[in-house]
Amino acid sequence: MLRKTLIAVAILAGAAQPLLAADKASDPKADFKAFREYFTKRFPKVALDDFVNGPYSMDAGLRKQWEAIDAFPPYDFVVDKGKQMFAAPFKNGKTYGDCFPNKGVGIRQDYPQFDAKSGQVITLDVALNNCREANGEKPFDYNKDDMAALTAYMAFTSRGKPMNITIPKDPRALAAYKKGEEYFYTRRGQLNFSCASCHVQNPGNHIRTEVLAPALGIMNAMPIYRSTWGGMGTVSRRLRTCNSQVGAEPLPAESDEYRNVEYYLSYMANGLPISGPGTRP
Amino acid sequence: MRTRTIIRLAMVVSVAGFAGAAVAATADDFKVAYAKAEAAEKGAAAVKNRWIATEAALKKAKAEADAGKFDDAVKLAQHAEALANASTAQAREQEKLWPDAVIR
Amino acid sequence: MSNEFSDVPDHTRRIILKGAAGLAAFGFTAGALTSAHATADAKAWPADAFKQKSEADALKALYGKSAEASDKVNLDAPEIAENGAVVPIAVATTMPGVTGIAIMVLENPYTLAAAYKIPEGTEASVACRLKMAKTSKVVAIVEAGGKLFSATKEVKVTVGGCGG
């Protein structure tokens, strides 16, 4: 009986299919316009640059607490640690700064990037590990504190700089963008939620105890210091938590899907200021 | 709508999975049931949509079998198989449906 | 009126400006380490008061008396804590002769959370961040002119601050 139901579901799913993904040509510029209009129309009282402050742009009570905490934020120590790590030379005498333009200062807004050589999206976290490996150092765990501290410091040096993501004229770059979009809108996990279920359809609403952040500008605050974690966490750590929260097994940190969705969301946030490292409940 | 069906399905499955089975199950029954569940979960992994609940059921099934409780182990394996199939069906369905959700 | 949060008119601008200002502040405490010799006096800690499990007992252990409610005690605490691990609390009063401020969280395992000594010349105003295990009344105590005054506010906690 059970099996019959399954088959019935499958047939049902296959039959009623008005739209096909292939029908829609990828047009990041049009996506960008529609995405922005959706949020600004839905939240006319939220200043555009304020979306990067996530749930605090949606809830006055939360905002007041955040402002009190952010006046002297607990992540100060993490940013300082990141600064020291960033300046400390590798065994070969080189530093992280040697791997990046402008010695790595004030460049966080340019990530993720599409890398023509590898044909893949390179996030800041991946670029940092590439830098380590190129200099004979072991890569950091993408979910752990060292990577969080480094990216927190780099974000800090980019505070206020507008997100600046480019999609080069390369079909692979467009494909990565499109894959990111697909990942964002695809429902998954036992709860049958997509990223968009929470961060497009329900920003500002409570889910269990949390106020959901809007998808617009959500990457600008990364990495984030969460009171729940009692520490700074990377983009990978947050994405994996998102997956778990909807009953889906998390993917490996910085897997294609995660890098692509970061690429997509960051492109959507182009022009909005970097606010990372952010604080979140 | 259709997406909801999958969730309901998963619930139905969990109820059905624990009902019935009058005759005591054996280690061989478990092996068969577990192999089927594992195969189904491989399918879910192939579409990058494993569920936490499936992994948990598989793990628990194995633990029950190790403890010699084959009735429970078989039921859990069947439960895991149904969950894995539901997650695969969800992924296949979403391959077609996701563009409907995109902000236009 | 003193309000812990009212001096933040334009947060968006502030957070952007802070990037530069905060960076400049890095390490300005580091060089000063060598000249520091004063050490806080561990004996000043009222161990007994911090072990009490009720407002009355904690007050008795800390000040040896009970408090009366007063609208001159201004307790600023959120209605709903964003996370019980970090709940910003501010206490202030315009009363003269203030010598101490204490904050209690009645539903925490131990009632007394923090106490502050206010010598002459220091304002009767303090802001800090506390952990709350669950939804609870928070009580601010002000010691002024040898008497105790209190203000109470309930803070809802949906995510408890005691981990687990």
Added chain:
Amino acid sequence: MASTIRVRAIASGDTTQVQSLINHPMDSGFVKDSKGQIIPPHHIEVVEFEHAGKVVFTCLWGPAVSKDPYVKFSFKGGKKGDDIKVSWVDNKGQSDSTVAKIQ
């Protein structure tokens, strides 16, 4: 070793506002680690702020004060360029101190 103490002291008129953040776990003694073992209490007990040889503020803290604790207060008499001395001691007898200039 970087200092565990951050201080921002700003003079305005005859009042100096002091904010301080201290790097400390403030373990309450009620939290278990990943292995299910209780993490024993480890928290700051006393913080003292000194200006011109006089204690201007004392914090007495229990385990309910948040991790990386923060405090803000104001006192009269400080001026730009003066030293503010901050020191803390915790329940394990560990301590730290620093001196910062009033801005």
